[in-house]
Amino acid sequence: MGEQVYFEDVEVDASIPDLEKRPSTLQLALWAAGSGDFYQIHYDKDFAIAAGLDGIIVHGALKHAFLGEVVHRWIAPGGRIKRLACSYRGMDLPDRRLTQRGRVVKKHQEGGHNIVELEIWSENEQGEPTTPGTAVVTLPSRSSG
Amino acid sequence: MPSDDQAFPSVVTDAMRARIGVDGVPAEFEVTTSSVRAFARAVGYEDRVFYNRDEARRRGHRDLPAPPGYLGSIVFDPSWPDTIWGRPEGFLPRMDTPYAQILNGGNDVEYFDEEICAGDLLTASAKIEGFNERYSSALGGPMLIQVTSITYKNQHGTVVAVMRNTSLSYGEKKES
Numbered sequence: 001m002g003e004q005v006y007f008e009d010v011e012v013d014a015s016i017p018d019l020e021k022r023p024s025t026l027q028l029a030l031w032a033a034g035s036g037d038f039y040q041i042h043y044d045k046d047f048a049i050a051a052g053l054d055g056i057i058v059h060g061a062l063k064h065a066f067l068g069e070v071v072h073r074w075i076a077p078g079g080r081i082k083r084l085a086c087s088y089r090g091m092d093l094p095d096r097r098l099t100q101r102g103r104v105v106k107k108h109q110e111g112g113h114n115i116v117e118l119e120i121w122s123e124n125e126q127g128e129p130t131t132p133g134t135a136v137v138t139l140p141s142r143s144s145g
Numbered sequence: 146m147p148s149d150d151q152a153f154p155s156v157v158t159d160a161m162r163a164r165i166g167v168d169g170v171p172a173e174f175e176v177t178t179s180s181v182r183a184f185a186r187a188v189g190y191e192d193r194v195f196y197n198r199d200e201a202r203r204r205g206h207r208d209l210p211a212p213p214g215y216l217g218s219i220v221f222d223p224s225w226p227d228t229i230w231g232r233p234e235g236f237l238p239r240m241d242t243p244y245a246q247i248l249n250g251g252n253d254v255e256y257f258d259e260e261i262c263a264g265d266l267l268t269a270s271a272k273i274e275g276f277n278e279r280y281s282s283a284l285g286g287p288m289l290i291q292v293t294s295i296t297y298k299n300q301h302g303t304v305v306a307v308m309r310n311t312s313l314s315y316g317e318k319k320e321s
Contacts, residue, residue, distance in 0.1 A: 021189065034180075034187030036218055038229050051246055052316060060249035061214065065188045068213025076192060077204050080260075081213050085253035087311070133251075 004078050007107065007114035007139040016102040016118065019070035023058050025094050031062045053091070060088040063098070063131045067120045070100035071135045078140040082115070086133025092124060099123045102135070113138045153287040156242050157276045169271045170235035174217025174297070176265040181209040188212060201262075211261040214254060216269070216297050216306055237271050242289055245318040250290065250311035259303045267305065271295045274309070281315065288315040 023031075028042050037059055040047035048056050068084050075081070092098055099122065106117040116139055122131035178198070185195035190212060193200040201209045211217070221231045261267070277290040290313055297306040 027187065027189070030183075030187040034183040034185075035215075036230060038231075040229075061252055062188070064252045064254075065184075065212070065214040069188055069190060072190075072192065072213055077194070081256060083253070083255045084213050085251070085309075087251035088249055 004076075005074060005139060006142045007109075007116070008142050010104055010107050010116055010139065012104050012107060014104050016070065016074040016104070019066065019073060019100040021066050021098045021100065022096065023062065023092075023094055023098065025056065028056065028059065028062070028094060031059055031065075035059070035061055035065075037061060054093070056094055058092040058094060058098070060131075063088070063092065063122045064133075066098065066100050066122060067102075067131070067133055067135070070102055071118065071120065071137060074102065075137050075139060080138050081135060082138060083136040084133070085135070086120070086122075086131050088131055090124065090128060090130030092122070092130055097125050098130075114141050153278075153280065155278055156244070156287075156289055157278065158241075161240055161242075161276060164238045164240075165273050165275055167238070167272060169237055170233050171268050171270040172233050172236050173220040174267040174269055175220055176211055176215075176217045176261055176263055176267065178209050178263040180218045181211060181215065181263050184215040185212050206260065206262055208263040211263075211265075214252070216254070216261070216295075216308060217265070217267045220266075237293060238273065240291070240314075242314050243318060244289060244314035244316055246314065246316040248313045248315070250313040251309075252311075253309040255307045255309075257304055257306065259299060259301075259305050261297075261299070261305050265305075266300045267297045269295050269297045281313075284313070284315045286315060286317075288313050 032038050041051055042059050045055055064086050102118045102120040105119050108115055116137050118135040120133045120135050121129040123129050182196050195212050219231045225233050274292040274294050281288045293310050295308045299305050
């Protein structure tokens with residue numbers, strides 16, 4: 001975690017620091033337990049293939065959580081996530097690099113809140129955005145802390 | 146209504162349409178220090194705010210805060226038949242579609258003013274927001290898109306989060 005990012009310092013179109021992941025099957029098992037999603041396509045290869053997939057796939061909601069982490073790392077400790085959304089456009093396989101990225105698209109003040117809107121996405125090893133999404137966060141201000 | 150050149154019959158029935166906007170059976174989700182740590186560990190967080198109470202309180206949280214996307218763990222009852230999610234019968238209405246497979250199409254979580262922290266007991270209630278049908282070239286056939294919203298209230302009755310899920314149903318059922 002770096003220094004606090006303040007609302008005044010945010011520039012539209014600026015990128016936020018990337019977050020690289022390489023979800024292993026161990027991580028998928030931890031996720032099944034941590035999230036309560038025990039759908040077999042995420043840990044049983046035979047089941048996944050019988051369901052028409054190439055093999056075990058990474059949980060969509062884990063990628064949602066990875067995007068939550070890339071945003072959290074940028075806004076912590078003083079910012080808050082108001083909305084975190086993504087679509088699963090492409091499947092991701094375990095043991096492959098998955099890079100979480102984000103870019104500021106808008107900043108405005110509303111009802112005393114300093115609001116920043118981001119475009120966020122997870123990108124596979126081929127550079128394809130398999131999981132595009134959006135985030136809305138509030139950030140502290142240099143003047144009001 | 147099919148919106149692609151590839152024509153296919155609609156699978157949305159009147160019975161399915163009648164379920165739009167109807168609240169399902171509510172379920173309770175607990176947020177505990179252990180469950181917050183398990184979720185944070187699964188994602189790979191290194192920020193101690195999700196693991197250490199002193200750090201969480203020093204940073205102004207009541208207790209360990211729920212990481213983004215974490216909305217508690219189901220308070221399970223062994224009489225429920227759902228072995229995948231452990232949710233009570235009727236939490237989501239059972240939809241009898243001709244499709245064999247289902248995939249998660251997207252998640253959208255909206256948070257409100259009150260933070261979710263360890264020690265909270267959330268009550269969640271799900272409802273179907275609507276159906277859509279499209280031909281998917283990626284899946285090689287028609288798919289049914291179902292949007293469900295789940296509203297989470299804390300132990301004080303305050304809405305703390307709304308999660309909208311998009312699910313995609315596709316693929317022919319095999320003859321058994």
